[in-house]
Amino acid sequence: MTRILCDEPLLFRPAVPADASRIQTIIRQAQAQMRAAGSLQWQNGYPGPEHIAADLFRGYGRVLCRPSSTGDAEVVAYGAVSFDGEPAYDAIEGEWSSDEAYVVLHRLAVADEMKRQGVATTFFHRTEELARARGVWFFRVDTNFDNRYMLHLLEREGFACRGKVRYDSGERLAFEKVLR
Template structure:
């Protein structure tokens, strides 16, 4: 991300222990085939505590799915795998009776910002983590 000019995901984050933690909690999902992983993300149905203190306003207070740490393998970037991953997360949420999808990203993550706009996510405000502020988005499914 640094090569693309983004300050998000610096200083070793996400680290292998973050991914191991995702997997141990049942959050780690991949998109791929039998020999390759094209995309990875943490799909969380347990809520996100940072989202309780939004500077702004969510579209609703319904249960939601949140996606963290979406990453696409360099060799398949710009082939639609991030979009497909997001669409599959939405399908998984709907299968579980969840009709709201939330996500946050850094202000300079142009790839994610463009993806969120193209998928009709609505900017709802700013949230804060220890690592800094993020732009928060939501989409009703």
């Protein structure tokens, strides 16, 4: 299959409160896509506006934006990028490759009109750049066992499955990529 890559310059920046409405639209689109694919992930109201607000408050929210015809930058993808650790990862059923600091990406979603254009890949790459700039050499992600889009992306981007982690909402597969 030939993959179309986004050839537009995309700005990777911290999300701001003014982005919240667009972010929620993108999240709802992702929830609908998962539902249509038969995935159970994100089908219980998560992530909701309160999760996005918490991401913004903590400084975790990041967006990819493309220039629009009006000269503004339109948000086309959202993710929560954290260097503060993930408590669920402390109890992994498996083993991480290191106890060193890591970056974690949660809640990645791409706008419907930008899907299959390499936007999620770009988000991953920009997150890696951010981690390397901070001297962080491990990138961790978890996803539901039936999220085939994310599973395919993780495989393509060189992530290794390190085990399982548990949240109140259920068990997730845990992945890691060494950035050195």
